[in-house]
Amino acid sequence: MSDRNHSAPVWQAPVELEPLRPAPDGGGGNRPGPDEFAGPAGAEKVRDISRWNWAVPAFFGGVFALVLVVLAFDASDLLSRAFASGYAFGLGVSGLLALVVFAALWLALDEAISIRRLRRIDALRAEAERLVIADGHGSAGHFADAVSGFYRDRSDLAPAIESLHTSVNDAHNDREVIALIDRQVLAPIDQSAYNSVLRASRDTAVATALSPSAALDVVIVLWRNLKLVREVASLYGARPGRFGSWRLMRRMLANLAVAGVAEGLSHVAVEALGGSIAAAISTKLGQGMVNGLLTARVGVATMVLCRPVAFTPANRPSLGRVRTELLSVPKDVL
Amino acid sequence: MSSKFPDWNNLAGFGEKMLDQALGHVGSLAGRMLEGNVRLGVTGLRRAGKTVFVTSLIDNLIRGGRLPFMDVVASNRFLAARLRSSPDRSAPRFAYEKYLANLTATPPHWPAATTGVAQLRMALRYVPVSSMRRSIQPISTINLDVIDYPGEWLMDLPMLNQSFAEWSSLTLELIEHQPRRQIGARWLHWLSTVSADQTADETTAKEGAAHYTEYLHACRRSQANLSLVQPGRFLEPGELAGAPVLTFCPLPAPASGSAPAGSLWALMSGRFEDYKTNVVRKFFLEHFARLDRQIVLVDVLGMLNAGPAALHDMRMALTACLEAFRHGRGGWLSKLTGGQIDKVLFAATKADHIAASQHGNLKNLLDMLVSEARNAIRFEGATVDTMALAAVKCTETVTTEHQGRKLACIQGTPLGRQKPTVLFPGSIPDGPDLFPLDIAQPYRFMDFEPPAGVGRDGRGLPNIRLDQALNFLLGDRLT
Numbered sequence: 118m119s120d121r122n123h124s125a126p127v128w129q130a131p132v133e134l135e136p137l138r139p140a141p142d143g144g145g146g147n148r149p150g151p152d153e154f155a156g157p158a159g160a161e162k163v164r165d166i167s168r169w170n171w172a173v174p175a176f177f178g179g180v181f182a183l184v185l186v187v188l189a190f191d192a193s194d195l196l197s198r199a200f201a202s203g204y205a206f207g208l209g210v211s212g213l214l215a216l217v218v219f220a221a222l223w224l225a226l227d228e229a230i231s232i233r234r235l236r237r238i239d240a241l242r243a244e245a246e247r248l249v250i251a252d253g254h255g256s257a258g259h260f261a262d263a264v265s266g267f268y269r270d271r272s273d274l275a276p277a278i279e280s281l282h283t284s285v286n287d288a289h290n291d292r293e294v295i296a297l298i299d300r301q302v303l304a305p306i307d308q309s310a311y312n313s314v315l316r317a318s319r320d321t322a323v324a325t326a327l328s329p330s331a332a333l334d335v336v337i338v339l340w341r342n343l344k345l346v347r348e349v350a351s352l353y354g355a356r357p358g359r360f361g362s363w364r365l366m367r368r369m370l371a372n373l374a375v376a377g378v379a380e381g382l383s384h385v386a387v388e389a390l391g392g393s394i395a396a397a398i399s400t401k402l403g404q405g406m407v408n409g410l411l412t413a414r415v416g417v418a419t420m421v422l423c424r425p426v427a428f429t430p431a432n433r434p435s436l437g438r439v440r441t442e443l444l445s446v447p448k449d450v451l
Numbered sequence: 452m453s454s455k456f457p458d459w460n461n462l463a464g465f466g467e468k469m470l471d472q473a474l475g476h477v478g479s480l481a482g483r484m485l486e487g488n489v490r491l492g493v494t495g496l497r498r499a500g501k502t503v504f505v506t507s508l509i510d511n512l513i514r515g516g517r518l519p520f521m522d523v524v525a526s527n528r529f530l531a532a533r534l535r536s537s538p539d540r541s542a543p544r545f546a547y548e549k550y551l552a553n554l555t556a557t558p559p560h561w562p563a564a565t566t567g568v569a570q571l572r573m574a575l576r577y578v579p580v581s582s583m584r585r586s587i588q589p590i591s592t593i594n595l596d597v598i599d600y601p602g603e604w605l606m607d608l609p610m611l612n613q614s615f616a617e618w619s620s621l622t623l624e625l626i627e628h629q630p631r632r633q634i635g636a637r638w639l640h641w642l643s644t645v646s647a648d649q650t651a652d653e654t655t656a657k658e659g660a661a662h663y664t665e666y667l668h669a670c671r672r673s674q675a676n677l678s679l680v681q682p683g684r685f686l687e688p689g690e691l692a693g694a695p696v697l698t699f700c701p702l703p704a705p706a707s708g709s710a711p712a713g714s715l716w717a718l719m720s721g722r723f724e725d726y727k728t729n730v731v732r733k734f735f736l737e738h739f740a741r742l743d744r745q746i747v748l749v750d751v752l753g754m755l756n757a758g759p760a761a762l763h764d765m766r767m768a769l770t771a772c773l774e775a776f777r778h779g780r781g782g783w784l785s786k787l788t789g790g791q792i793d794k795v796l797f798a799a800t801k802a803d804h805i806a807a808s809q810h811g812n813l814k815n816l817l818d819m820l821v822s823e824a825r826n827a828i829r830f831e832g833a834t835v836d837t838m839a840l841a842a843v844k845c846t847e848t849v850t851t852e853h854q855g856r857k858l859a860c861i862q863g864t865p866l867g868r869q870k871p872t873v874l875f876p877g878s879i880p881d882g883p884d885l886f887p888l889d890i891a892q893p894y895r896f897m898d899f900e901p902p903a904g905v906g907r908d909g910r911g912l913p914n915i916r917l918d919q920a921l922n923f924l925l926g927d928r929l930t
């Protein structure tokens with residue numbers, strides 16, 4: 118009896134309600150537009166984790182302001198000297214200066230946008246997780262709208278989003294809606310992202326196996342990884358800028374460390390090839406494998422970080438296919 | 452000259468073509484041999500929603516537009532489904548077209564209660580997942596066999612394992628309790644005028660069977676909507692209407708312990724055995740043999756409406772029937788028919804009668820009701836799942852305000868009306884206390900008309916979780 122009182126505080130007998138009068142913000146009917154979804158819950162969670170300390174922003178903000186002041190002084194100095202040595206020269210220099218300032222602002226804006234998009238993905242993922250845990254009904258409509266709003270200008274996803282909206286109905290609970298987003302919108306992206314990962318890991322494996330020097334290896338791996346990160350991120354709509362992809366790389370390096378890559382490269386080589394084969398082939402090829410596998414891990418980590426809905430154990434991308442792909446590399450190289 | 456001889460330059464090509472053709476034949480032959488069969492047992496007591504479920508299943512597989520949770524559809528590997536003639540000619544074909552026409556007519560109406568067995572086979576074509584299989588057979592086919600029958604017949608299943616004496620004493624024990632006692636008053640009165648030892652004569656037997664049949668009909672009609680009514684053919688005789696095999700009824704055991712040959716007991720007991728072998732066993736052997744998958748449809752909402760007695764009754768009936776299946780190895784029905792069911796889904800039907808936010812509670816309630824059967828089936832090694840579904844979705848969930856409270860309501864046309872309305876159908880408790888004493892009639896879930904214009908969009912009948920049910924039941928056979 119007490120149980121029952123907890124679950125239904127007021128007993129409501131079945132009634133018929135006339136006239137038809139859906140409430141203004143009913144679960145199924147009128148949803149707020151995609152832009153109204155700011156994801157504050159998610160944003161807060163992110164800040165929580167990174168332990169807020171006032172001294173950090175004060176320090177960096179102060180340094181940044183000082184640098185700005187110094188630069189401004191320098192610039193005005195430069196300008197006055199340039200104008201002193203000739204009017205036309207002065208004009209030219211100020212034109213250059215203006216161009217530099219403008220380009221810097223442009224880059225900063227670009228970075229800001231890309232960082233905002235990453236934040237938004239984080240917020241979406243946190244929201245999806247919250248909905249799945251709450252296991253409720255009627256709130257995932259906002260989320261579906263937020264996701265389709267996020268991919269609004271992606272014409273390649275338009276059919277998927279269209280089919281998402283036709284298949285979601287009022288009877289689906291939040292988990293089901295999120296599962297549908299997962300399979301209908303994100304699964305095709307996963308597919309192409311995984312193909313990019315395969316390609317990149319093959320590229321690095323072959324290139325580093327053939328490259329003559331270790332220094333060149335490092336350059337190749339870094340460059341190809343960065344390119345892969347950008348490819349994968351933009352597939353998921355994260356669109357990282359230059360700085361943004363470095364940020365992503367950094368986060369992923371942390372991820373990789375957690376994933377146990379730091380254990381030792383020889384271990385990875387054996388994992389990639391199976392002990393007996395690994396022993397049989399040259400170290401150079403082995404290094405190629407290792408680099409290929411590392412690249413694949415970076416790629417998969419990027420997928421995990423850029424996906425608006427976290428992978429489930431059922432659809433988490435595995436390195437299995439990467440391994441089989443890499444096993445065919447020695448044949449191609451030799 | 453050149454025309455008399457084959458074109459030497461092209462001889463190799465010619466040979467290749469021959470080989471190709473031959474291989475093509477082999478390929479299609481192998482393809483046919485590799486066709487799988489799945490027999491899906493649709494099980495449910497009367498009015499549970501079997502006919503509607505089968506109709507919607509066929510329609511949705513044919514049109515394929517509302518099955519996003521079927522993996523084979525979601526991954527674009529599903530090609531098409533089409534009806535095929537069944538290899539078994541002993542039963543009429545399931546009248547899918549007629550039922551669909553009923554549902555999509557203006558005004559739409561539900562199929563009538565089923566009076567006989569019907570079956571249907573459909574072929575599902577899909578692209579296999581594994582590249583190995585694709586190289587042998589780029590397109591695979593499985594045949595899905597379903598049968599539909601009156602729910603009353605299912606109640607005959609437990610009788611197969613009982614003797615006349617056992618069955619009689621169980622039935623007489625049941626009728627001791629209300630509401631059966633009152634419903635069966637006339638038959639009980641007749642029983643008091645006869646004795647098991649008296650000499651058998653056809654008129655008495657006919658009289659007894661008539662009274663008993665009337666009692667069964669009254670049980671079915673009653674407010675309590677009783678499920679445990681046996682034998683099923685007394686209610687839905689099918690082709691057996693008026694046959695002498697249906698003239699018996701339970702009797703109290705003879706006082707002396709055994710009855711002489713030629714007594715009423717001997718006559719009725721003989722007919723009971725006859726009924727078991729020639730009617731029940733025959734039916735289940737023919738149609739339940741070699742089932743691979745099973746879905747058990749349960750009208751939980753209807754039982755809640757009818758009250759505690761009905762719910763208890765349904766639970767007993769269901770347990771008795773499912774015991775026969777004893778999925779996996781070792782159940783007596785599977786010994787009889789050679790069946791090997793490895794997946795069972797329990798589904799609470801007509802989930803569209805309540806607001807979608809209540810589906811979780813409905814599923815939990817079903818879990819609770821079938822927990823014993825579920826554990827037994829799991830123990831035998833089959834996979835079991837439960838869900839709340841609607842084969843034909845007739846309502847929309849809307850949120851409305853009522854006396855200052857927000858209520859999750861449904862919008863649809865109640866049975867027998869013309870206009871849609873919004874109503875709060877009531878809620879399902881999430882605890883085990885289903886019938887609190889302080890509320891007189893806590894549940895009044897209404898039936899609904901199929902929505903006007905249903906199925907006109909060509910995507911298949913709208914449903915709730917039919918795709919998830921099918922994915923559970925057939926998904927692994929479509930890989």
Ligand SMILES: Nc1nc2c(ncn2[C@@H]2O[C@H](COP(=O)(O)OP(=O)(O)OP(=O)(O)O)[C@@H](O)[C@H]2O)c(=O)[nH]1
Pocket residue numbers: 495496497498499500501502503504561562563564565566600601602603800801802803804840841842843844845898899
């Ligand atoms: N709203 C709704 N009602 C349903 C659904 N399925 C069945 N019903 C209702 O339940 C009634 C019985 O459904 P049937 O499919 O005929 O039941 P059955 O199990 O074939 O019954 P018998 O043939 O008597 O054994 C229908 O007339 C409908 O009113 C459903 O998915 N949604």
Ligand SMILES: [Mg+2]
Pocket residue numbers: 501502503563564565599600601602
């Ligand atoms: Mg029927």
